[in-house]
Each structure stands twice: as C-alpha cells, then as structure tokens.
Amino acid sequence: MITELGNGSLLRGWRMAFDSEGDLCVDFDDFCRVAASIHFVGDVQLLFGQDGDFGALTLSELAPVEGELMNRFMLWISAKFGSTQEMFVALDAALDVHKKGKVSREMFVAGLQNGDGFEADQEQMDAIFDCIDTGDVGFICREDVVFLEVDPQVRQRESYKLKGGKVREWKEFAALQYLQNARNVNSTGKPSEALHPKHRLAPRPWQAGTFETIPLVLISRRRDREREARLRAKSARIVFKHHLCACFGNEVRAVRRSVGGMDEQDISVLDLRRYCRKVDMPVNFTDLFSGLDFDGDGICTLEELCPERAEDLAKFKDWAQKTLGCCANLWSCEEAVLARAKQRGSKGGWISETKMQMKPFMEALSQLGWPGVTRSEERMNVFSSLDAFGCGLIQPTDLAWLDRWSVPEWLASEPDHDAWAKLKELFVTTYGHPLRAWRVALDRDSSNKIAWSEFQTACRKVHFHGNVGGAWRALDADMSGYIGMREYDPPSEALLTSFKEWCGNNFGSVKNCFKALDSDRSGSVTLPELKRACHKLKWLGCVKTLFESLDIDGDSRSRRDASTGKRALTLDEISFLDTWLVEPGAEEMEAESKTAELMAQQVIKAGQRTPKKSGWDEKDVKHILPLSPSKAKRAASPSKEQGEKLPPARPDSQGSCPSTQAGALQSRPSTQQGSRPSTQQGSRPSTQQGGSRSSTRSDSRPALRQFGGQDWEGFQRSAVDHHQHVRSAKGLARSNSSPAAQRRLPNV
Template identity: 25%
Template sequence: MEHEGGTPAESPAVTKVKDFLNTTCGSILKAWLTQFDVDLDYRVSKIEFVDGMRALGYTAGELHKLFAEIDVDGSGEILLDELDPEQAMLWNTFRSWAVQSFVSIEDMILSLTEEGNPLNLATKDMECVSQESFCRRLPELDWKAGHEEFLFSVLDMDNDGRLRPHCLRWLGIELKRLQRKRAAKAGTVKKKSSGLQQSVLEQELHEFKEDIRRRFGGGNLTRAWRVALSDTSVLPRTRFLKACAKMGYAKKGKDLWKMLDKTGSGFASVDEIDPKTAQVLAHFKKFVDERFNGYHAAFENLDLDGTRKIRLQQFQQGLEKFRFPFHKQAATLFAALDLDENHVIDEDDLHFLEKWSPLPFLTASPNPRAREEVRKLLIHRYGRAVKVWRHLLDRDGSNRCNWHEFLFACKTCGYHGDIPGAWRALDVDLSGYITLKELDAESHGTLMEFRTWALDEFGSAKAAFSVFDRDGSNTLTFQEFRAACKIYGYEGHAKQLFAALDVRGEGSLSLKEVAFLDDWRDDVDEMRKARKAIAGFLLSPISPRSLSASA
C-alpha cells in the first residue's frame, strides 16, 4: 500500500513527522497502533503523542507545536484520519469485516490458518499465522478490500512474520463493544419512544380520516367532518368522543383527540383536520364577504338560472364569472358545501361558513420577506437557529411546530409583521407544521442522519448515549463523543453534530441533549434521505451493512 504524501495545506514539519513514522514503523497505521493509541480508543492526547514520538527517537522538532499543527480542529486530541485518511479508512473497513467474520481471537487465528484445519499444523504453529497464510486466506474468507500484505505488516507486532493472539488484541476489544451495543439495543425492544408512539398515533389518525372520508364524505374530508362529527367549524371534545363511539372508535377516541387538539384547548377545528380544503373554503368565505357582502346575495348571484338549486357545472361557471381566485377547485369546494351529497347546493349550505373564523394563514399569501424577518429576529434573540428551534418553536421535542406554536414564538420575540404570510412561506405544502429543516436545513440533516444511524445501530439515541457514556457520568465531552462516534462507526461530521446537540454551548452533552431525538416523529422520506447519506459513511464494525455500504 502506497503511503499518501503531504497535502498542500500540510506544513513541512507535519510532512516530516509522517515521513518519520513511515520510515521508523513501516506505516503510520502501525505507529498509531503500537506507539500512540495503545488503549485502542481511537484518539490520542498530546501527552500520548509526545511520549510516543519520544519513544521512537524523534528529535527533529518541538513536539507540542507539531501536535497543534496536526490537531487542526483544536480539540486537544488527534485521530488517525488527521494523520492518514486513507490508512484510517482501510483500518476501519478491516476491523468492521473482522468483527462480522469472527467470534473470538482464537476463531480468527484458526480461520486464517490452512483452511482452518489445525491437523495440518505443527504444535508450535497452532497459535500463529504466517504472512503467506494470512494473505491467501483473507480473500477466501470474503475480504474484498485488498492490501493484505500491508495489513499483515501492521498486525505483525513482533516483526517476525507471525501473528499471535496478542497481535489481535484489538479484536477482543471490538467484540466486547459489540456485546455492549447488542445489550443496549435489546433493551430498546421492550420500550417505545414517544416519537414512535406519536408516529403510531399519526398513522391511526390518518386511517381514521380516510375511513370517515369514505363512509361519510363521498371522498371529501370536510363533508365527512360535517356529517359524522359536527356541522360547525369547531368541535368540542365531548362531542367528538361520542361521535367516535357511534362510529366504532370508542377505544381510540382519546388518542385521536390528542392528535386533533394540538393546543390543549378542548376544541378541534376543521382548519387543521383538512387544511387544503379549508384553504379553499376560507378564500370562498373571504370572496363572499368582500364581493357580495353576504351569503344571501352570493347565492342569488351564483344561482345563474334562478332555480334555487345550484349544480356543480353552474357553480363552476358562476365562480369563474365572478373571478373567484380558486375557481379551478370548484369541485372540491362544492363537495365540502354539499352536506347531503345530493349534488346540489341550496342557500342553507352556505350558512356553514357564517360563524367560521378561519385561521389567518389560510387566506394569506406566502411572504418570503416576512419569513426572513422572523428568522433573523429569532436567531438574533437566541444566537443560533437550532437553539431557537429547541427552546422556543419545538418545545415538546417532536420536530414539529404548528401554527399556534409559531404564533406564540413570534409574539414572544416581539414580531409584529406579517405572521400569517411568514407561516405560509414556511409551510408551503399546507401540511400544518414545519420542521427544523425549514429553519436550518444543515442542522436538520446532520441531526436526522445521526438519529437514523442511532436508531438502526442501537435502537434509539438514548441507547447510543448509554453506550458512548462508558463511565456512567451522564456527560460526554466533545472528545469523548467524537471518539465514540469513531469507535462505533459513525463517520458523519462529528463536530457539526456536537454543535447541533450542544445548543447551550457548554462543551458537553447530557443524556437529555441527545435523547430528545427519540421524540422526533418518524418521517419516511427524511429517514430515507438520511440512510442514503449514511451509506457514504464507513459504518459500525457491528453493523451488518458496513461492507455493502462502503462497497
């Protein structure tokens, strides 16, 4: 394996150090394992670096200064990646493969001998592997990354052409880490995170809405609301629960209500159960009030043939004639107003809208300038977008902020501009909520990738933290967090991730500052994107996807 030379950004002194390690130890990786990272925690402190260089006889420069030049992020520790990214990648791939392939050090040694048959070996060779056998057996054992001779030279700690159990001490440590991870993941199987529970409730609400849409709405959810729940725009909790009991949802009624009453007010609104239809209705209400100054006059003008019954085609013609801006959605509007589903609208059908006060954003136009004004004000107040999100907009940790929470945040920060327009510029698809992505796409992507990885590898972010926190202190410094990410195979941007989690800027993480990710609602599309990004990482030695992802 060729050693990578210095890059343009590398100082001559650092290049000289790397050349020294290659010359003295044969490779930077071997120097790393034998002289620096002797406890195999994948990070080296300044003291460990200085002691290792002195032990190798380096006298050509001031070691503390050299360490600072290698420690480009100023963390006080260096990683193998900072010395040689290529060899770091190969080592991570090899240890990943080894942990997947062998159950013990003895198993690896036996497997690397002549077809794993001890009868073919002399007694003195029973616990060692020759270079010839190592290089031949690796491909036979499905090692596909090559560089067999280089790897043997790294593992040959005694420099005598033989690998013995102590040369594979790292494998024993990796297998113990595997056991810890499996135990943590097994513990999460019995527990459902609040995020998962919320996702289940969301699915139940979706199924409920589709059921009443089919049974009572003829395909229109707002009509279903009026027929099955309430012929008013607002529905109290008691009436909803009674209606659920009649429809066969007695056991799920309370859970469904939690999803509908997002403010805890005791009331739910048609605005939020069917926001896209509500938008058309709200604009129609505004159109009637402004164009005709009343529902009677509106009906008289839309009843083009004077029959007191307006059919869909006539309704479409009337809306187009009077230039209703949503006239192309006349069929949706007609279905919502046609309570009896008798394919005609009479004047009484319009009175449904009289007492309705639509949420203000339903008739607002997206206002990008107002959106940026709100964003800048919030960030000015809190310093960072992710901090605004965690402390003000997403106080329940669901990664969802609805209109009411957004309105509260704007008022809290003293914004008096076009709040509805700012909201519409954020909630472009009228989903009824925004996520961190709309405020800080980079931090959202970073957190979503880590959340998805932790969920796949450990069962939850909380379980990942428990494994990372080896001393049980409930605290992880940046150095500890970064090293744990490296050990367990998360190769994303650890510094950026740590900053997104450490919103208080204290330089350490507690359990709650990581475990909140378990409360995020599952988003299939976002998790798919995250897994695609993670596929570019070299995954954990204890992940069955490691080699396939890096292939």
C-alpha cells in the first residue's frame, strides 16, 4: 500500500505518507492516523511495536533494506562533502546557467557515481532519488536534500533557513531594531543612543503593541529584567559589606554589635530594615535583601553574609565541642589558665581575669592541638570574629556567643562525593529520573534552587542515613548556601532550559505554548499532543522524560485528561518555567560581577563625596564629647561683642579639636545643662537683653570653620578617635595600677 502511494517507490511512499519532514521515523499517533487514512485493516499495534518500543517507528524497522541504504548514503555524504549543501553545490556546478538550482535524475546519478562515488547500482540510485523527489517532478532543489544531514542540529538550522527562514529572519531583524531604537527598553545600547521618537527609523507608537508580542522581544525583555535584578542585588551586597567592614572591621562583628537581632546571629527583614534606616544606607532595601538571602527563607545567616569567615568559625566550634565539650570550656581549661598566668608575668603587668589577649589565647589553642593555628588566614578570621569590639581581647561572653550560634551541619563538613553518589542513586531508584526527583522531592517551591532545610527533608524522605552534610558540600562547591539544578544534574538542567527556550522562541512564553498545544481546551496536554508539537517544531529533547518529570501528580486520577483518561500535564505543573530563573554561564557571571563591582564603587564614592548631614547638632557634640555643666554654661554664653570671630582651633595630636567646643556652640541660644532654651509664648528665644533678632541669629558656616578647617563629619571622626583613645588609656591605667590607685582614677 505504501509502494502504491509512492507511484511504485517504497521510499517515496514513506516520505509522502509518514515522514514529510525527512526524520526517517514516525510516532505511534501519526502512524495510526496514516494507517486509517489508507484503509489499513491489519494489527497496527503489532506492526508498530515489533521491537517492543512504542515511542517511534523508524524506516529501518519497517523496511530494513531501504533503511540501511539511506543510512549508508547519509554517512557517505558526510564523509565525502561534509554537508548536504556542499553536495548540492558540487552537483549544481556541472549544470548549465539556465538550469541552475534544479538537479535532474540523470545529473544526480552521474554526478554521485563519477570517480570514487557512492557504491550503488542504478536501481538503488533511483530509489534514493525517489526518496528525495517526493513530488515526482523529475528534479530536486536545495531544500529537498536537507533531511539527509546526519547531525540533527545542523539539519534543523538548515531547514529553518530554507523553509520559511526569510520571513523569520525579517521578523527577528525588525525585533532587534525595535529593541535597539526603542527608548523604553534598550538592552543593546545606552538610552542616549536611542533614536528620537520623530526620527524616520524610530518605532512608531502604534507599532509598539505589535512588536511587544514578538517572541524575541518578550524573551529579551525578560532577560533584561532578570539581569538588571541580579546586578542590583550584587551591587547592593557589595556596598553593604563595604559599609560593615569600614564601620566594624568585619561582618561577624557587625552582626553581633548592631545589625543582628536579639540572638546576635542572624539578620531578619526587620533587623536589616531598621539598620538601613538608622545609617541611611544608599541602596534599595529589596535589592539588598535579595542579594543577602540566597535561599529565600526570609533570614540572612552568617554563612550567607560571609561564607569563608563562617566556615572557619564553624570548624573551630566543631573542634572545640569535640575536644572540650563546648567553646566556653576553653576559658577554664588548664592551658588557658596557664596562658593567662604567663600573660600577667612576675611584675603583674596584666591583672584582668575577664579578658585575654590574642597571643596567650593562640598559645592555649596551640597546646590544645587546634589545627587552624598554623593557617594565618583562618586564625585571624576566628580571632577577629570573636573579638567583638576590635580591642584585641577575648572574653568569656565571646565564647558563650559561639556556643549559642546554631551552625548548619554542612558548614563544618568536608565534601563527600561518595555520599552524594549514593544519595543520587537512591533518588533515581525511588523516582526514576533525577529531574523527577528534583521536581517531586527537592524543589517543591519551583524556585530552581534548594535550601539546606529542603535537602534535609528530601534525604529523610528517601531514608538516607549517610553523610548528609558532606553530600551537600559536594554539590555546593562555591558555598553559596543553596544548590541549583546545574550543580545537581547538568543534563536535567540542559533539558529544562532547552524546553523553556523552545517555548519562548516559538510562542513567547510557556503559558502561550500550553494554550497553543491545548487545542481541545480541556485544560491539559497529553503526551501524544506534546510529542506531536515538539516533533513538528523541531525540539530535539527527550519528550517522554520531560513529560514524566513535569507530571509530578500523574498517579492521581483527578488530574488525568477528561476525554482520554490518560496522564496529562496541566498549566500549574509547567507554568513555573516562566518565572524559573536560568543561571547564567561562567563568562556571563564573571562579566556581571565586574559590572556590579563598578556600580558599587560609584555608589561608595558618591557617598564619600556627599556628607550625610548638611549641618550639625548640639546633641551630636554632647554625645561625642560630653561637657561638664560649667563648660557647657560658658560655651552657651554669647561673646562680649556680637559678630566677633574666635580664632580657629588647632587640632591636638589625636586629631580632635576640644578647644573649639565653645566656639562651635557660640551661635546657639543660651541653655542650661539638661534643659531646653527658655522661650516666651509667641516669641523667639532671646540670648541677650536688648539685643536685636538679627544679632542673635548666626549662620552655621562660620561655626564649621572653627573646627580646625574640618567639616562636621571630619570633626566627628576626630572627636570619636580622641574619645576612644582616652577611654583605652584610662582603662589600661586602671588595669595596671593598684586598687588604691584605681579608686583615684575617674570613671570613664
């Protein structure tokens, strides 16, 4: 019947009935449809599934001789010419000028059997030509030989160019021009390079609606939004970490002293928002928290904020617990007691029992056998994190804080690839495929990343009792705090990514693709419908694996197709791909990191050039350098002669200007210690009897010049440095003196 359909040629009948695209295979639904159209009354299922595979029927399975001939001819073309287009060019070169582009049967046979040509007789060459000339017109064109390509990707690309490729290329060119010239979005250039709306080449407003529906424009918009969001998050994270290191020395110290919550460990949304408002952080809060909270649990942990420092602390805590039971026991152990006694020395140079310097602390750890003593970076990370105030001292409260810190198991573990291999094998045994295990057990929220809690839940679900932390570390090599699908299983990530891109290139989005495939409006897409669409639009992935992995509740009868009762995909099961963020490649990630670094440097420089306060406040001065009541009274009293300028004060050796306090407060109204300025109802405060209003008002600029040529922020920094120096000097004198001398020292 197939031979009669092909006018005496089995291969032509195969191409005309089953394989119009030249894939040399047909699926079961198309085979049944064609068999019914030609009135075949045999056992279709037995004929199609002779080898037990009901996925596809190839030409070699239906006609082994003809199939072997076509496969041998395709391999010969690849070895002889490299591609089918090169073969057609060689055949077309021997034709006359008026016959270019059309190769007849005689020229085809003569051109391929000359010299070391293809080994076949005349009957076999005629059969090959009939397979190519499906219309029986007597000649073949360039697009007719595309299906003979061995590489399916090259075959798809060449078919795209020759069959309808001109129209698609024109649409893509128009879309690229629209994206480049439109002012509202400009992914390829700067906004200043966009054309003026009245330019003759600029997109017209009434054309915007049409351009916005082109799949290429939709994909470009989505990628631009995702890239900009990543850049803003990375830049905000860099600015925030720079601020913490500049103000506190390191991130752990900042969390313990100011940024963290009551537990001094993690940063919640409210804690971060409160701190950003307090210091007037020059970044967007949403972008900042997105750059800090990698796993999306609403809390920024130490391992997310500073992974390297947190890893060193976690390993130190794990060693202390295994050695002494807890970190607090480090203070009372014999080695630490001897180190503190050695620190005091024979002359009693250090008498404090509640503080320990770095050198004796490290000597005690070295005697206890801590392996991090020999690594300078790890040693400094641990000590600087425990030293909450940056004074070079360790206290028992610092070790108690480390005991309170809830360390995740993976942070102190070493990568265990054998444990991950066993766990992955258990996932495949339970769910059948790594992608289905990802969808069913791991990534339940469809975020394309799994957190530590989700990973633990999945391990308990499959009853894995091995090294869970080591398996996590084997996947999370960059210590990002989460695991992406690319780290979990690269082939599964490539499968989903290619399907997402295929939906975007052909339909604009996965949602539009589902609506196009659901032709009967049943709200579901069966496996045959999905296979037919993927075959027609040339998606080269495994449709069956994709279908079984996405159909996470396929065993439920309520989710099956209403008309056929078969397993089916619903929109809820595949719509997550529209919001599914595809991780960029290594080169793109490196370029984004450099761009984010430049953006962060611009924000930091702008913050350094622009002071946070345009003026100054008396409360700030009192907070930095509190004055005695007598000095405050003299500082608040007006000068004898209005408008008299005080000579500029000279900073002392510590950089502060204590002599400028009176001059700085000269322009303020007369106040008493701890009280507000006296005012009358309905009148302004007066500073001098009989003085005019203009004489009592003064500008803040002359007062700022009295800070030794510094602005207000410079004076603040100098005053803080001076105050801390006085506190540290008096504290050291108190600790090194006798009890009688300590009582004579003033309180600091």
